[in-house]
Every structure is written in C-alpha cells, then in structure tokens.
Amino acid sequence: MYNYQEFDRAFVRERVEQYRDQVQRRLDGALTEDEFKPLRLMNGVYLQLHAYMLRIAIPYGTLSSRQMRQLAYIADKWDKGYGHFTTRQNIQFNWPRLVDTPDILDALADVDMHAIQTSGNTIRNVTTDQFAGAALDEVADPRPYAELIRQWSTDHPEFQFLPRKFKIAITGAVEDRAVIRAHDIGLQLIEHEGRIAFRVFVGGGLGRTPIIGQELVDRLPAEDLLPYLEAVLSVYNLAGRRDNKYKARIKITVGAMGIDAFRAKVDKAFKRLRAAFNGQDLAVLGDIQQNFAPPHYVEKSQESYFDALDSDIGFREWVERNVSPHKHPSYASVTISLKGHGDTPGDATSDQMRAIADLAERFAHDELRISHEQNIVLPHVAQADLPAIYRTLKSIGLETANIGLISDIIACPGMDYCALATARSIPIAQDIALRYANREAEIGHMQIKISGCINACGHHHVGHVGILGLDKAGVENYQITLGGSAGNDAAIGEKMGRGFNVDELMPALDRLIDAYLALRLHEGETFAETVKRLGTVPFQEALYVVDQAA
C-alpha cells in the first residue's frame, strides 16, 4: 500500500484546520450557506434527507486493517455504528452532526485518510479492480498508476472547478471488473511489444445520458500517462459546457465534438504538455511502485483446506462463489459479501468492520479492498487459511455465498437517505434478495443493479437487470432495463416499457425469471447470455403479459 509522506500528512492536516475554521465561520454567521456549501462539499460533507452525510475517500478501494478499525471507531463515536460502502469504493456515514465533522476529519487524518474531492466538480477518487495486484488475469498492477493519478489530481489548481465532476477508472486485468467504459476516462493496462501501455477510453458515463466510452487511443506508452490525462482534462476544461449542468460531463463534449475532433485537440495539447513533464512524474511513479511490491507469500500445508472442501458443503459453496483465483498458485482472493439476504447492500457494522480488519491482519497481509459492487475483499489469502476465515465470517454473519448471484445487488442509498433520489432502492434490493434466496443457485449468475434516481449511482444501466426508481405522480415507480453489461462487453440496458409500482414489481420479476429459466438452453447459460441470444422481446413479453391480457 502507499504510505503517506510528511508532505501528505501536512497537507491533509492543513485542510482539516481550514475546514474547522470554515465550519466555525458558518456557525457564527460569517459565512452564508451559499458560501459555505461548496466548502463543505470539497471536504465530502453533504446535507441529505435526514442528516448530514460524510463521504470518505478510499483511494482505489484499498484499506489497511488500521484504517478499517478507525472507520469502525468513527461509526461508533460520531455515527450510528455502521457505514455504507459505495459503488465508487468509498464509505459514507449517514448521520454525522456538522459540528463533529472537523473532528471526524482529524480522526481520519490520524490514519492517513481524508474526504477531499469526494464531491464537487473535481477529479474524484480513482477506482480500480478490487483484485488489483492479486488477479490471475492481470497484465500489470493498476494501483501505482491510480496512486500517481491521485497525487497528480489532488488539489490540482487547474482542475478544481471543472465543468462537472470527473471520474477515472483503471484496470490492469483482461477482465474488466472496474466498469472502465462507464467512466469519464477509462484506462486499461495492456502489454504491447514487451512494454506496458494503456488503452484509453473517454466519454463514458451513466446518469441521465448513459454512454459507453469510446477508445481515444489504443496504445499510450505508460510513461505518457499524466501528460496525456492532463491534455484530456485541459481540452474538456475549455470545451465542456458550463451553462447547463445536465450537459456538462465530458461525454456530452465528446459527443458534440465527435471523437476524432476531440482526439485531435487532445493530441495537440499533449504535444505541448508532454514537454512540461520533465520526468518528475516518472520518478514519483518509481517511488510509488516501491509501495506496491507483492506480499511475502507464505507456503502452508493445504491439507486442512482440501479436507474442508470434502467435508463441509457450506464451505465448498462459499469457496465456489466467493473465492477468486490468485496469481500465486496457493493463494486466493476472498470476497466478503455485504449482501446478506435482507441486509442493506454495502452496509457494515462497526463490529463487522473490526472483525474484518482482524482477518486482514491475521490472514491477508493487512490489506483490504472495497469493490464497486459494494463488497469487501481480502486480496491475498493462503488457501490453507480459507477454512479459518470462513469460520470467522460465519461467526459474525458474513459468510453469505452469493457473489455474482441475484442477491449480490448493487443499490444506491435511494430515498431512504439521498436528497436527490426519486424513489427508494434499499427495500427493493432487500425484497429481491429475500424473495429469491432459495432459488438463486438455480437462477445462477445475474447482476441486478438498482438506482433511486436518474443519476444512476446504482449503475442500473449496466445491470443485466436494471431497476430505476422514479416518482410517477407522487407514487414510487420502477422502470426495468435489460441487456446491460458492466464487463468487457459493456452495454447500456434497454428500457422495457412502463414502470411498475412497488406491488407490481416483484410479480414482474417473477415472470422475468421464470421466462429465463424456461428459455435458457441449459443450466450453464446465464441470464445475460440468454438475453443476448434471444434479444429482449421474449422477456419484455413476460414482463408485460398482464397488460397484454387486459
């Protein structure tokens, strides 16, 4: 992991003190709310439906056990004993008091964390593959590049007031687990002629205008990353619209300009900027890479692991669902599901956080990851330790073996918390998980993603089944999209028709799933594959069969 230097620590402490003063000036009336709001947002403090919300950055989803324990401490001391892990690999606390937020930021600074640029029209937390540095299919570890981007973009004077927020995702693996083509910039590390390079995608994004990112360059030498990113950002900063927030994202700029014209402008800016990067960025990258050396793998007897696979059905199912292959043959990556049936997707209690931190310290080289799918990952685990990890997870109710199944749902906070939401997401996710708990193995791989408004924090556009909650004449109403994909074949789902009220939604999903089970060629054909083979029409007919009968 990256270790803060004195510079980082001094910078974060200084920002906390600035913010403390800003809060005090708001409270004593020296600042109006209009003046204060952008300042609190720059430090991750939102005002939501019931209370303030603090969004804390977890850089590229990586945490140490010490940091996780501090999050648990914050949850207990200043919140309600839990936190919500988000689709941007951050954590949100839903109940802090404004007056406590400077102290919370101080507590974060104690463990080299902060909430800077988790809001505002800035470059946000860079997200990546939750298995980075561990995945079997990885070309190169994306985390050093993500850290380089973090250092470059944090407090970058030119990019503090972009036309709109800006999200970068990066993967180093063959399989895209970071949804890179649904980001303003998506980066894929590739190997070309023995050297590391980037495929760069631009103009992706969800929200009210969902677009899959287009390829801007197919082989960018890795050493050109920062000047190239700066070129893209500088073109967007000038050409992006500032008159209409709904047309201000880079996807609109690229769409209006055309990818070729946009690329030409970037190339021109890149030629100018490349000369200004005199190699200092590469020196910094070299230092950063020292922090991301692979862990010291320990070889252990795997006898107990194989015994447990033979004797414990629950353990075997959990391994099949929640354990991923690792680049080291006797290691694995464990995904701890935060999607217990009926639980709130992405939520963890302070006790669970501490227990997971203990597991990371004891079994996983002190590393944790937060996935954009709102689960927690132990990236480096000896297979021999899997039975002990499973037993511990079982003792704290976190052994749910459902990764990639219908109950492993992405859901935004929705109208239970979010001031922007038009309907609730969480109860829909809870109902679905409970309803299909006993059928999910039969249904197989299916990604349901739920957003409580058109801003699409729940990634509904790229769900195999997307659910969008809207306000229809004062009643919560849910639109269904099908055919979306978040992977290498990234695709925006197709809207099926009229939305469903709450009492209509579950029966409609029943019909959809029954249709899939009847139409699939064999048990191994996933829902997404069946939709791809047949198109959406048979499923649309299943959803609206009641309308047709009427």
Added chain:
Amino acid sequence: MARIKAPVVITANDLLTGEVVYLDPAHQWSPELSAANVFNALDEAEGELAAAFSEAVVVGAYLAEVSNDVAVTPRHYRESFRHTGPSNYFHGKQAVQDAEVAA
C-alpha cells in the same frame, strides 16, 4: 413541476445536526411535524418563508404539502420519509418518537 398546493408547512434541516425541522406558529423550528404551523393560503406561507427563514439556524427551508384532516401528515412520500426516517433501519425521527413514547 406542478405548483405546490395548500395546505403547506415550512420545513428545513437544522444547521448543526441536519435534523428535519418544521416552523411552528411561534416562529421557532420544531422537530415535530405536529407542532408545525399549517398554512391554508399559499401566499401567506411564501411570505412567512421569506420572513422566517433564518440561515443561522436552518438550511434549505421550503414549503411542503400536507394533509390536515385528523392530524398533520405529509402528502408526498419523500416528506413521509423525512418525517419518519429510513425504511432499512429504525433510525431517525421514528426512533426518537418511539423513545419518547417509551419514556
């Protein structure tokens, strides 16, 4: 967006805590919807909103439609959630109200 219809109350979030509050007839901010001043005339409510809104105490004051038959109740589900709390945990006002009943 459809124009708001009376009866309405004036609601906001408390500056210090973020808690949902309602303007009462004494021009104080109360956490209780039942204590809210209910305006049957929209003009009067809008005038009061402009006059009563104090940035030193609350954030984002606005008018919210209510029904005022037997008790004051929100008309839109968003305001109902603000009035009670989230549906996934027994947190927010519902927990406070429950604690008060138990006390």
